[in-house]
Amino acid sequence: EAEAQALKPAYHITAATGWMNDPNGMFQNQAGIYHVFYQWNPEAPIWGAPYWGHVISKDMVHWERMPPALVPDTEYDYDGVFSGSATLLEDGTPILFYTGVSRYSELKYYKQVQATARPVNASDPKLKLWKKSPSNPVISQAPPGGTLAEFRDPISAWKQDGLWYTVIGSLESCFGTAALYSSPDFQTWQPAGQWASQATVGQANAGQCVAPPVAQPGLGQCDQFGAVCRMWECPDAFQLSNDTWVFKWSDQSKTRNPYSMDWYILGTAAAFLGSHSQGNISTGGEDTSRFQASLQNTPQSVDYGSIYASKTFATRDGRRVLLGWVFETAAGCVEQCSAGINFTDSLGYQGAQTLPREVTHDLESRALIMYPVQEVALLRSTALYNNSAILLPSNGSQELNLKQSSSLGRQIEVLTAFAPVANGSLGRQQPFSVGMQLSTGHGTFTQITVNGTAAASAKGTLTISQAGVYVDRSSSGGHTNTTMQGGSIPLPAAGLSAPSVTLRVFVDRSLLEVYTLDGRGRVTSRIYPSGTDNSWGVSAFGTFGASPASANASVWDMGSAFDPMQSKTCC
Ligand code: DQQ
Numbered sequence: 001e002a003e004a005q006a007l008k009p010a011y012h013i014t015a016a017t018g019w020m021n022d023p024n025g026m027f028q029n030q031a032g033i034y035h036v037f038y039q040w041n042p043e044a045p046i047w048g049a050p051y052w053g054h055v056i057s058k059d060m061v062h063w064e065r066m067p068p069a070l071v072p073d074t075e076y077d078y079d080g081v082f083s084g085s086a087t088l089l090e091d092g093t094p095i096l097f098y099t100g101v102s103r104y105s106e107l108k109y110y111k112q113v114q115a116t117a118r119p120v121n122a123s124d125p126k127l128k129l130w131k132k133s134p135s136n137p138v139i140s141q142a143p144p145g146g147t148l149a150e151f152r153d154p155i156s157a158w159k160q161d162g163l164w165y166t167v168i169g170s171l172e173s174c175f176g177t178a179a180l181y182s183s184p185d186f187q188t189w190q191p192a193g194q195w196a197s198q199a200t201v202g203q204a205n206a207g208q209c210v211a212p213p214v215a216q217p218g219l220g221q222c223d224q225f226g227a228v229c230r231m232w233e234c235p236d237a238f239q240l241s242n243d244t245w246v247f248k249w250s251d252q253s254k255t256r257n258p259y260s261m262d263w264y265i266l267g268t269a270a271a272f273l274g275s276h277s278q279g280n281i282s283t284g285g286e287d288t289s290r291f292q293a294s295l296q297n298t299p300q301s302v303d304y305g306s307i308y309a310s311k312t313f314a315t316r317d318g319r320r321v322l323l324g325w326v327f328e329t330a331a332g333c334v335e336q337c338s339a340g341i342n343f344t345d346s347l348g349y350q351g352a353q354t355l356p357r358e359v360t361h362d363l364e365s366r367a368l369i370m371y372p373v374q375e376v377a378l379l380r381s382t383a384l385y386n387n388s389a390i391l392l393p394s395n396g397s398q399e400l401n402l403k404q405s406s407s408l409g410r411q412i413e414v415l416t417a418f419a420p421v422a423n424g425s426l427g428r429q430q431p432f433s434v435g436m437q438l439s440t441g442h443g444t445f446t447q448i449t450v451n452g453t454a455a456a457s458a459k460g461t462l463t464i465s466q467a468g469v470y471v472d473r474s475s476s477g478g479h480t481n482t483t484m485q486g487g488s489i490p491l492p493a494a495g496l497s498a499p500s501v502t503l504r505v506f507v508d509r510s511l512l513e514v515y516t517l518d519g520r521g522r523v524t525s526r527i528y529p530s531g532t533d534n535s536w537g538v539s540a541f542g543t544f545g546a547s548p549a550s551a552n553a554s555v556w557d558m559g560s561a562f563d564p565m566q567s568k569t570c571c
Helices: 002-007 374-379
Strands: 018-028 036-040 051-059 064-072 081-088 094-104 110-119 130-131 158-160 162-171 173-185 188-196 233-241 244-250 263-267 292-302 307-314 320-326 355-362 366-373 382-393 398-402 413-421 428-440 445-456 462-472 485-488 497-499 503-506 511-516 521-526 537-544 547-558
Touching: 018 051, 018 320, 036 064, 036 081, 036 320, 064 094, 064 130, 081 307, 130 462, 158 173, 162 188, 162 233, 173 244, 188 233, 188 244, 233 307, 233 355, 244 307, 244 355, 263 307, 263 366, 292 366, 320 521, 366 511, 374 382, 382 398, 382 537, 398 547, 413 428, 413 537, 428 503, 445 503, 445 511, 445 521, 462 503, 462 511, 462 521, 485 521, 485 547
Parallel strands: 018 081
Antiparallel strands: 018 036, 036 051, 051 064, 081 094, 094 110, 110 130, 158 162, 162 173, 173 188, 233 244, 244 263, 263 292, 307 320, 320 355, 355 366, 382 547, 398 537, 413 503, 413 547, 428 445, 428 537, 445 462, 462 485, 462 497, 503 511, 511 521, 537 547
16 A cells, blocks of 8 residues: 555646546636546546546646546446547537447447537536537447447547548558548538558558458457557647648557557648548558658657557647656556556556647657646756766766655656767767666666767767667566667757757656657656655766766656645646
8 A cells, every 4th residue: 555655656647546548638728727538447446448537737737636527327438438539619618529439239349439528517617517419429430441349539620621620540441540530510420531541651451351341249350360450549630830740649569669659650731622522541552541641651659668549739828738648567567557467456546647748840850859848847846956067977877966855756857968078079970878877775776878879069069860768677676567668769860969968857656757858759667666665866877989978967856746635726
């Protein structure tokens, strides 16, 4: 019990009890209040017919719990109110769009339809209560070649040429797709072709598999055909500038990288205009999608760690913000642990959301940059350490002597920037390796490394031509899954010019969020060291070629996302 509480993330969004997975339906209402919903099983700390939990905030970092927004209690969603989104109608009224799941029969078949809900009282800024639409389900027709057994996660709709459009994760002809649907009124929806498909990202259809046309009791769900026959879950599509769209999807098959399941590509949607009525589908290999991966068609990772089902929303001041489900992953389970057999099942809770990340793009590196929103600094309390130039030893690491920490160092932010000591000493590209060790008592530690190659000009500017970020959990101890997490970071072809290599690590008990190069590299990780009372500490290390490195380092104790007394209200 004490150990479970000592490991529960405190400044990330978590459920009070039970199981949490995907973020759903984020938006900021006209009163400025942020609403976040999430897949929630309040009945047990394992996945089960989900509700939509609901939390609200004025600043995206301090949250208040609301009653569950949607409960699986209606005939078309009796087996789960699955993931979805929110759309703000023109008058500012939010409308929730979700997947209702119900059993076809006693067999394992689940029928997935799309449904909507509106606030009971749209003028309540907290939007405490929600009611499902009497015309639900609003979509119960799978896309051509698709199946109602794999048809879920509608995204926030956008209006174009007088019609609403949404994108829904699907499996068409055994091909992972993002199906496009249109509606004049948010009630009657028509299939409108494909937004994107596996062909858009250069994946061929294996061709040998046939999806059940409509889910039928007794027919396979396509999983039997292997990875290429998995639907795309939790798609997301948004515009970042006039000519740049982002398409994001979640794919558990791990065919691209064993550590990443959330992917994105950058492209354009020009082909979309005027062609929405044809409803043609890709039949294997040919890309007829509305979204064109014209800017970059090699999928890039959202995060090299334990996150899935990430989604974005737009703030009122025009920022694009991403949240993702941070799942538990303990020793002995390959990825998400659940089945009543793993250590994390005994915690009494499972799952958290990432810190809100602002998403921007860099066309030079054809990549997204994701960095915690500036409001995250509001969580900082006592400054535990502040040093502008620590000379790092050429062998080993330098401990940062932290002031006494009220969180025992378990709930901290560490902000560092590394540079070679002698300007000009790296006249040509040479290998570098910098990072920190988080010690967690009983001799256990987790090592976070950024490495690559860089040169430094006489003025000290680095040109980084290659970089990767890694979390090594082989000595993390306790119930930690010891698999290494990480990967390479997309950089501009001419190299990234920067004064230093930045590394910012959020330690929230069992949850680590690692950002390097100002958000170009990201790894979200989980560690479960043993012990409840030992103090955690940080040391830094680094070398640039033969030159020693220096580091700037600041460390803060961090506050909590939820007032433990539940006395303070957010809004
Ligand atoms: N989780 C939801 C689904 C979604 C999946 C169910 C992704 O709607 O496809 O809890 O984690």
